[in-house]
Amino acid sequence: MTIQIEIRQNSYFDSVKLMYVSSTLRNIEGVKQAMVAMGTSTNKEIYTELGVVDANLDLVNVNDLIIGIEAQDSTTFDYAFEQMEKLLSNQHTGSSKSAACRTLDEALVETPDANLCVISVPGQHARYEAEKALMKGLHVHLFSDNVSIEDEVALKRLASEKGLLCMGPDCGVSNINGISLLVGSITAKGPIGIIGATGAGIQQIAALIDQAGSGVTQVIGTGGRDLRDEIGGITMLAAFEALENDNDTEVIVIVSRKPGDRCLSKILARIADCRKPVVCNLMGCDSKIIESSGAVSAENLEETAIKALGQIQVPYPMAYDQDETTRIAEAACKKMSEKQKYVRGLFCSGTFCDEAIGVMTPLLGDIHTNIGSGKEVGSSHVNDSRRNIIIDFGEEDFTQGRPHPVLDPETRRRAIIGITEDEGAAVLLMDFILGPAVHPDPVGAVLEDIRIAKQIVSERGGHLSVVASVCGTDKDPQKRSLQEKALIDNEVIVVPSNVQASVLASKIISLRQGDNE
Amino acid sequence: MKQKLEELFDSELVIINVGIELFGSAIASQNVQVTQVQWKPPAGGDQEMIDILKDLGGI
Numbered sequence: 001m002t003i004q005i006e007i008r009q010n011s012y013f014d015s016v017k018l019m020y021v022s023s024t025l026r027n028i029e030g031v032k033q034a035m036v037a038m039g040t041s042t043n044k045e046i047y048t049e050l051g052v053v054d055a056n057l058d059l060v061n062v063n064d065l066i067i068g069i070e071a072q073d074s075t076t077f078d079y080a081f082e083q084m085e086k087l088l089s090n091q092h093t094g095s096s097k098s099a100a101c102r103t104l105d106e107a108l109v110e111t112p113d114a115n116l117c118v119i120s121v122p123g124q125h126a127r128y129e130a131e132k133a134l135m136k137g138l139h140v141h142l143f144s145d146n147v148s149i150e151d152e153v154a155l156k157r158l159a160s161e162k163g164l165l166c167m168g169p170d171c172g173v174s175n176i177n178g179i180s181l182l183v184g185s186i187t188a189k190g191p192i193g194i195i196g197a198t199g200a201g202i203q204q205i206a207a208l209i210d211q212a213g214s215g216v217t218q219v220i221g222t223g224g225r226d227l228r229d230e231i232g233g234i235t236m237l238a239a240f241e242a243l244e245n246d247n248d249t250e251v252i253v254i255v256s257r258k259p260g261d262r263c264l265s266k267i268l269a270r271i272a273d274c275r276k277p278v279v280c281n282l283m284g285c286d287s288k289i290i291e292s293s294g295a296v297s298a299e300n301l302e303e304t305a306i307k308a309l310g311q312i313q314v315p316y317p318m319a320y321d322q323d324e325t326t327r328i329a330e331a332a333c334k335k336m337s338e339k340q341k342y343v344r345g346l347f348c349s350g351t352f353c354d355e356a357i358g359v360m361t362p363l364l365g366d367i368h369t370n371i372g373s374g375k376e377v378g379s380s381h382v383n384d385s386r387r388n389i390i391i392d393f394g395e396e397d398f399t400q401g402r403p404h405p406v407l408d409p410e411t412r413r414r415a416i417i418g419i420t421e422d423e424g425a426a427v428l429l430m431d432f433i434l435g436p437a438v439h440p441d442p443v444g445a446v447l448e449d450i451r452i453a454k455q456i457v458s459e460r461g462g463h464l465s466v467v468a469s470v471c472g473t474d475k476d477p478q479k480r481s482l483q484e485k486a487l488i489d490n491e492v493i494v495v496p497s498n499v500q501a502s503v504l505a506s507k508i509i510s511l512r513q514g515d516n517e
Numbered sequence: 518m519k520q521k522l523e524e525l526f527d528s529e530l531v532i533i534n535v536g537i538e539l540f541g542s543a544i545a546s547q548n549v550q551v552t553q554v555q556w557k558p559p560a561g562g563d564q565e566m567i568d569i570l571k572d573l574g575g576i
Contacts, residue, residue: 102557116532120540437543
């Protein structure tokens with residue numbers, strides 16, 4: 001066994017890059033452990049827990065790179081080390097200006113006509129960097145999380161004073177002027193403007209609108225907390241006014257988890273004054289209260305897309321068909337063994353996981369999960385028998401030191417074959433998310449595992465029904481239609497939305513449990 | 518608010534990306550001009566020093 005620790009002083013790389021490098025090294029056969037990370041106190045603790053003893057470890061700071069690789073022999077170690085060097089030196093530039101700017105000021109000298117600053121630094125530095133950008137007159141798209149409420153309010157107030165937009169903190173998805181920002185999809189231009197506090201939510205709505213043949217003017221992410229009373233919907237209201245004044249926007253869609261009571265009143269009053277039709281998906285709010293403002297209320301993401309399209313008389317060709325769903329569910333059930341009665345949901349997106357739970361709970365009773373207030377399932381419980389279980393692989397348990405599953409499918413991939421250990425598993429429910437910044441082939445990354453899982457169940461006389469939805473468009477680099485075809489070619493049932501996938505999975509489980517009563 | 522946001526909606530995006538390179542690269546792949554800032558924590562991440570430097574206007 002060859003173990004080596006190397007410390008490189010003043011050699012900073014961003015966390016996504018390092019998590020990708022570490023993850024790639026761990027996947028090399030013969031590599032037992034690999035962690036390439038900056039010298040933060042958390043990372044130093046992890047190295048210590050891994051048994052690393054190095055006197056210099058205490059001396060490193062956040063700008064120092066710590067490389068730790070353990071391999072079965074020196075040949076494997078040398079190969080892994082060489083791969084690491086290649087990955088670290090491989091710049092993700094593609095940028096038209098790749099000059100080595102160290103500060104925003106230097107970047108502004110290079111690009112004096114810049115109009116938007118994307119910021120993804122660690123949370124404790126986010127306010128400082130975002131303030132600098134706003135003071136320079138740039139709109140801000142702030143991906144960083146772990147930003148305090150106080151800092152968020154300060155940034156959004158500053159943006160408001162300057163007439164600028166502060167999307168975020170914790171904002172991963174927007175589409176401005178047809179350009180996908182961060183982990184969003186590329187969508188067609190059209191007359192619908194979307195503002196939302198849930199990234200995958202606004203991405204799903206925009207993608208379904210695109211798939212129905214229409215498009216969006218802007219998709220504006222606000223960050224998840226914007227409609228809390230402490231923030232007061234500052235970004236939502238600014239974006240709302242801009243879309244109302246935008247000549248190309250005919251319909252405004254707003255999406256959020258349940259707003260604070262005071263903020264809800266403010267939003268509804270603003271909607272009541274709006275000259276354009278507004279479709280609202282404010283989760284957990286009474287639809288009658290929403291409709292009292294003149295808005296159209298929608299219960300889920302797909303219904304939001306359908307109702308927005310309805311405002312501009314564009315039909316939705318992918319609508320839910322109850323007869324077809326029943327037919328598919330009955331066909332799936334015929335091949336199952338007597339023990340198969342439960343759903344296993346393996347999700348990348350917390351929003352889709354949450355939506356699936358919302359759809360399935362009234363149909364199937366309690367769903368056991370690792371998210372939300374009722375969470376009681378840990379990462380080790382994926383294969384728990386006799387229960388319906390839905391897991392969000394984007395949760396902290398699964399992402400410590402690893403990229404989010406939309407970037408790195410490995411953790412979720414490993415769970416696919418694992419679900420076959422439990423003979424109760426009848427349906428595997430999955431989401432797939434596309435876009436320029438996410439994994440280049442999220443379906444391809446898991447197909448072999450799906451094939452093996454199906455084969456294992458088939459060999460013991462059952463049938464594993466795999467139900468999936470793909471959130472994205474044909475303009476995304478992965479192409480939605482190709483990703484869906486790859487799934488269909490491998491006997492995966494593909495439906496247009498996460499809601500339809502959840503309904504179909506519930507239907508199969510209801511039939512299975514009915515059969516066994 | 519109206520004016521600067523309307524300006525943004527009517528303009529080509531020109532982006533400065535501070536932080537994760539992957540995001541800058543994904544935006545640049547859509548034929549958008551992106552300038553990458555090779556950001557690293559100021560003052561070696563020493564919060565006390567950062568606060569002092571901020572007060573002095575040194576960062």
